[in-house]
Amino acid sequence: MREVAVLGIGQTSIDEHWEKSLRELAGEAVLASLQDARRESVDGVFVGNMMSGSANHQQHLGALVADWVGLRFVEAIRTEAACASGSAALRAAMIAVASGAMESAVAVGVEKMSDSPGPEITSALATAADADYEADQGLSFVALNALIMRRYMYTYGWKHADFAPFSINAHANAVNNPYARFHEPITADGYLRASMICDPINLMDASPMGDGAAAVVLVPAETIRFQAKPLITLAGSAAATDTLAIHDRVDPLWLSAAAASASRAYAMAGVGPEDIDLFELHDAFSIMAALSLEACGFAERGQGPRLAQEGGIFPTGRIPIATLGGLKARGHPVGATGMYQIVEIVEQLRGQAGKAQIDGARVGMSQNIGGSGSNIVTHILRAS
Amino acid sequence: MREVAVLGIGQTSIDEHWEKSLRELAGEAVLASLQDARRESVDGVFVGNMMSGSANHQQHLGALVADWVGLRFVEAIRTEAACASGSAALRAAMIAVASGAMESAVAVGVEKMSDSPGPEITSALATAADADYEADQGLSFVALNALIMRRYMYTYGWKHADFAPFSINAHANAVNNPYARFHEPITADGYLRASMICDPINLMDASPMGDGAAAVVLVPAETIRFQAKPLITLAGSAAATDTLAIHDRVDPLWLSAAAASASRAYAMAGVGPEDIDLFELHDAFSIMAALSLEACGFAERGQGPRLAQEGGIFPTGRIPIATLGGLKARGHPVGATGMYQIVEIVEQLRGQAGKAQIDGARVGMSQNIGGSGSNIVTHILRAS
Numbered sequence: 001m002r003e004v005a006v007l008g009i010g011q012t013s014i015d016e017h018w019e020k021s022l023r024e025l026a027g028e029a030v031l032a033s034l035q036d037a038r039r040e041s042v043d044g045v046f047v048g049n050m051m052s053g054s055a056n057h058q059q060h061l062g063a064l065v066a067d068w069v070g071l072r073f074v075e076a077i078r079t080e081a082a083c084a085s086g087s088a089a090l091r092a093a094m095i096a097v098a099s100g101a102m103e104s105a106v107a108v109g110v111e112k113m114s115d116s117p118g119p120e121i122t123s124a125l126a127t128a129a130d131a132d133y134e135a136d137q138g139l140s141f142v143a144l145n146a147l148i149m150r151r152y153m154y155t156y157g158w159k160h161a162d163f164a165p166f167s168i169n170a171h172a173n174a175v176n177n178p179y180a181r182f183h184e185p186i187t188a189d190g191y192l193r194a195s196m197i198c199d200p201i202n203l204m205d206a207s208p209m210g211d212g213a214a215a216v217v218l219v220p221a222e223t224i225r226f227q228a229k230p231l232i233t234l235a236g237s238a239a240a241t242d243t244l245a246i247h248d249r250v251d252p253l254w255l256s257a258a259a260a261s262a263s264r265a266y267a268m269a270g271v272g273p274e275d276i277d278l279f280e281l282h283d284a285f286s287i288m289a290a291l292s293l294e295a296c297g298f299a300e301r302g303q304g305p306r307l308a309q310e311g312g313i314f315p316t317g318r319i320p321i322a323t324l325g326g327l328k329a330r331g332h333p334v335g336a337t338g339m340y341q342i343v344e345i346v347e348q349l350r351g352q353a354g355k356a357q358i359d360g361a362r363v364g365m366s367q368n369i370g371g372s373g374s375n376i377v378t379h380i381l382r383a384s
Numbered sequence: 385m386r387e388v389a390v391l392g393i394g395q396t397s398i399d400e401h402w403e404k405s406l407r408e409l410a411g412e413a414v415l416a417s418l419q420d421a422r423r424e425s426v427d428g429v430f431v432g433n434m435m436s437g438s439a440n441h442q443q444h445l446g447a448l449v450a451d452w453v454g455l456r457f458v459e460a461i462r463t464e465a466a467c468a469s470g471s472a473a474l475r476a477a478m479i480a481v482a483s484g485a486m487e488s489a490v491a492v493g494v495e496k497m498s499d500s501p502g503p504e505i506t507s508a509l510a511t512a513a514d515a516d517y518e519a520d521q522g523l524s525f526v527a528l529n530a531l532i533m534r535r536y537m538y539t540y541g542w543k544h545a546d547f548a549p550f551s552i553n554a555h556a557n558a559v560n561n562p563y564a565r566f567h568e569p570i571t572a573d574g575y576l577r578a579s580m581i582c583d584p585i586n587l588m589d590a591s592p593m594g595d596g597a598a599a600v601v602l603v604p605a606e607t608i609r610f611q612a613k614p615l616i617t618l619a620g621s622a623a624a625t626d627t628l629a630i631h632d633r634v635d636p637l638w639l640s641a642a643a644a645s646a647s648r649a650y651a652m653a654g655v656g657p658e659d660i661d662l663f664e665l666h667d668a669f670s671i672m673a674a675l676s677l678e679a680c681g682f683a684e685r686g687q688g689p690r691l692a693q694e695g696g697i698f699p700t701g702r703i704p705i706a707t708l709g710g711l712k713a714r715g716h717p718v719g720a721t722g723m724y725q726i727v728e729i730v731e732q733l734r735g736q737a738g739k740a741q742i743d744g745a746r747v748g749m750s751q752n753i754g755g756s757g758s759n760i761v762t763h764i765l766r767a768s
Contacts, residue, residue: 001483021516045625053437053508058515060466063625063758067632073644075623076759077472078464082444088461092476099385099483124437131442132405239459241429241447248451260457374447375460 001098005224006232006381008037008217009343014181014210014331016114022056023068026110029213029339030069033106037217043102045069045076048089048109049335051124055116065108075102082128083284084239084370085109086338087377090216094234097218108215109339121209125334128371130245142206142285144246144372146198149287152253153200156302160200164191165308166286167204167328173315174325176356177344181210181331205286207327214339216346232349235363236269236380238262244374253302257376258295258367265365265378273297276380277361278320278348280341282369283327289313292367293321296378320358323348338368342379349383385482389608390616390765392421392601393727398565398715400498401595406440407452410494413597413723414453417490421601427486429453429460432473432493433719435508439500449492459486466512467668468623468754469493470722471761474600478618481602492599493723505593509718512755514629526590526669528630528756530582533671536637537584540686544584548575549692550670551588551712557699558709560740561728565594565715589670591716598723600730616733619747620653620764622646628758637686641760642679642751649749649762657681660764661745662704662732664725666753667711673697676751677705680762704742707732722752726763733767 010032012025020028026047034040047061058064062076081088086109093107113121126135129144139147152158167186174180186204194203221233240260246252266272273296281296283289290304298319299307312318324330324344327337345364347353366379394416396409404412410431418424431445442448446460465472470493477491497505510519513528523531536542551570558564570588578588605617624644630636650656657680665680667673674688682703683691696702708714708728711721729748731737750763 001485023516050443051437053435053511056515057507057511057519059434059464059511060513060628060755060758062465063628063755064514066625067628067758071625073624073626073641076465076625077476077623080443080462080464081446081460092461095480095483095485098485099479101385101479101482123441127437127441127443129444130448131440132407135441239461240457241450241455241460242457244444244447244451257457371444371447374444374451 002100003221004094004097004218004234005221005228006216006346007219007224008033009346010036011179011214011340011343012212013179014212014333017211018114022052022058022110022112023064025112025211025213026065026108027068029215030065030106030108033215033217039217041071042104042106042217043074044093044096044105045071045074046089046093046105046107047078048086048338049078049111050080050082050085051334054120054124056112081375082370083334084338084368084375084377085335087366087368087379090339090342090379091237091239091377093218094237097220104217104219106215106217107339108213109336110213111333111335112211113209113333114211133245142198142201145285145287146201148252149200152287155253158305161192162305162309163205163286164188166283166289167191169313170283170322170326170328173323173356174329176354177324177330180325180329181208182329201285207284207332210331210333212331212333212336214336214343216342230349230383232346232381232383234379235382236265238264238268239377241375242373244371246372255291255295255373257373258292261376261378262296265380269380271363271380275363276319276365278323278358278364280345280366281321282367283322284332288369296367315358323358324353324356338377341366341368345381349381386484387605388478388481388602388618389605389612390600390730391603391608392417393730394420395563395598395724395727396596397563398594398596398717402498406436406442406494406496407448409496409595409597410449410492411452413599414449414490414492417599417601423601425455426488426490426601427458428477428480428489429455429458430473430477430489430491431462432470432722433462433495434464434466434469435718438504438508440496465759466754467718468722468752468759468761469719471750471752471763474723474726474763475621475623475761477602478621481604488603490599490601491723492597493720494597495717495719496595497593497717498595517629526582526585529669529671530585532636533584536671539637542689545576546689546693547589547670548572550667550673551575553697554667554706554710554712557707557740558713560738561708561714564709564713565592566713585669591668591711594715594717596715596717596720598720598727600726614733614767616730616765616767618763619766620649622648622652623761625759626757628755630756639675639679639757641757642676645760645762646680649764653764655747655764659747660703660749662707662742662748664729664750665705666751667706668716672753680751699742707742708737708740722761725750725752729765733765
């Protein structure tokens with residue numbers, strides 16, 4: 001496989017974009033990424049999206065997006081892996097460019113959730129879980145995560161307040177991200193007083209919905225080695241699945257697919273957790289941030305909250321996470337999230353993250369989680 | 385890119401499978417393909433599906449299928465390109481194996497449509513069209529095809545009866561396919577007397593829904609060159625998009641994306657239309673069979689029905705199509721169709737097509753159409 005580089009990035013703000021349609025959001029991000037890459041076209045378009053069939057009565061987003069941005073007759077498909085749909089698009093695009101099947105590709109994640117009533121979105125989100133054995137029993141997606149968090153608190157002896165640093169860090173960092181949904185810092189007291197959604201998950205443990213799109217342009221690294229400064233490559237890329245339903249897992253408190261995909265990505269990039277300068281993880285719920293840190297080797301099993309409390313996750317800590325707000329405060333437009341993570345890592349590696357800049361960032365990692373840990377995609381980006 | 389071979393195939397019958405769930409259908413086809421390939425596992429699972437989010441309240445089919453067949457921790461995603469979702473899965477799997485990212489993969493197409501009421505399926509099918517500019521104007525998917533067929537008849541002077549050979553051929557061939565939805569031959573008189581659905585498309589111009597799944601196992605050709613007899617390779621593979629909405633096309637009677645993907649596939653395989661022994665095309669509606677034959681170089685523009693009337697599409701004709709029933713009589717479980725086409729071509733190239741066998745078949749082509757011609761995937765398989 002050829003080494004693949006990120007040549008351009010683009011994103012929309014995350015918001016309730018009543019004035020923009022699904023195609024307009026995707027188009028805005030794709031065209032921005034092409035402009036950033038100084039390219040007029042690409043050979044392929046890979047669209048990550050989870051729920052446009054339900055939320056927008058529109059599927060076939062490969063053709064929709066290619067058509068809308070004027071890339072007539074290119075190859076284009078949609079990838080879907082629930083909440084990991086965005087990074088699944090990136091990985092498919094990377095493999096296509098690495099294989100030689102294409103000389104360039106754009107991967108875009110897009111989701112437009114505001115158009116649908118809340119109950120329909122709750123129903124659409126539940127399609128990420130097991131329809132027959134979880135959703136049909138009345139479990140919403142937040143309820144699944146609440147079960148995991150409650151069990152984690154019971155097993156490892158954590159209190160709800162111990163998870164506060166995840167949300168405080170995310171909101172503090174989002175203040176410096178102009179594309180983020182929220183720009184207000186929160187306090188430990190505010191965290192504790194937030195409305196309960198599904199015990200023990202309260203409003204400050206849960207990421208917000210939103211509409212948005214983020215895109216990157218990929219090319220073979222060899223074609224831009226002497227022009228891109230810095231050259232940013234996809235040094236590691238891997239995906240792994242686990243059981244769809246939580247009850248089938250040997251240990252519901254261990255993200256086996258996260259561990260598997262991270263270890264494959266580490267091996268491909270020739271690095272370990274100690275080499276990662278920042279980690280854009282999937283903090284859809286604060287419990288998922290803890291579990292992801294543990295599965296990827298940044299904290300001992302059951303000790304994610306301790307790492308957070310000791311400040312290890314802050315911008316100046318050992319492993320900064322959610323450096324531009326994360327899912328919690330940047331926002332979580334489901335199928336777009338994986339691409340926002342990548343775009344933000346590129347901003348960090350380019351030194352373009354403004355007040356959110358992580359000093360000396362050279363290696364960044366993303367992890368995008370589909371379902372309750374059922375499909376997990378990890379990428380490692382390196383600047384040289 | 386490494387050359388990729390098809391090592392195993394599997395399929396379910398197409399029917400109203402009230403007794404089997406979505407995962408059971410997919411699992412049956414995947415396990416049959418693994419057994420046929422004499423493999424116990426693969427590195428990746430690619431699931432082509434269009435409408436399970438609506439029809440089965442289940443997305444995340446990569447994880448669902450990998451979990452159900454016991455392939456724990458493998459990589460797995462779903463691809464969606466409307467009615468071309470199945471062959472989009474094959475192409476993604478092929479690129480992954482060709483790139484070296486994987487040593488083996490299974491591509492499976494699955495759709496379970498019987499679980500949903502008819503109006504919901506009609507609504508789900510319309511998500512393949514342009515939601516804002518076609519479906520919102522009241523156009524169902526069959527109505528879009530009716531517009532194309534009416535315009536074609538007007539432009540080229542064909543009568544409705546002139547399309548009869550497409551349906552007669554498909555139904556005659558399905559008699560010999562144990563997996564097909566229908567096993568009854570039809571007559572020219574029966575074709576003309578069929579109920580009108582959306583003028584000029586009647587029941588015998590339209591393919592039937594159904595539940596089903598079809599799968600293939602892919603490996604690098606070099607790993608089985610001396611063991612597989614015959615060795616069946618994916619000699620050509622290409623995809624191309626066109627405008628999502630028909631009204632944006634320069635000529636709505638010319639499938640530009642079909643022509644583009646076919647010419648790329650021909651170039652990759654080093655063949656032309658004259659080298660193709662059989663053609664599994666996308667006869668979702670009889671007008672699409674005509675347009676596909678023309679775009680791929682088997683008939684002059686506007687002359688698809690003439691080729692059919694002259695017998696050129698029959699098993700003994702110049703370019704046999706729908707050799708095991710096609711979408712019209714084998715059935716069209718939307719996201720599965722592209723994979724049924726591939727499985728059937730492999731049966732033909734292996735000489736395992738029974739009474740439907742095309743004598744001396746060595747090179748077979750498939751073409752899978754998403755939307756009204758918006759996303760078209762072409763594959764050429766060669767036996768050696």
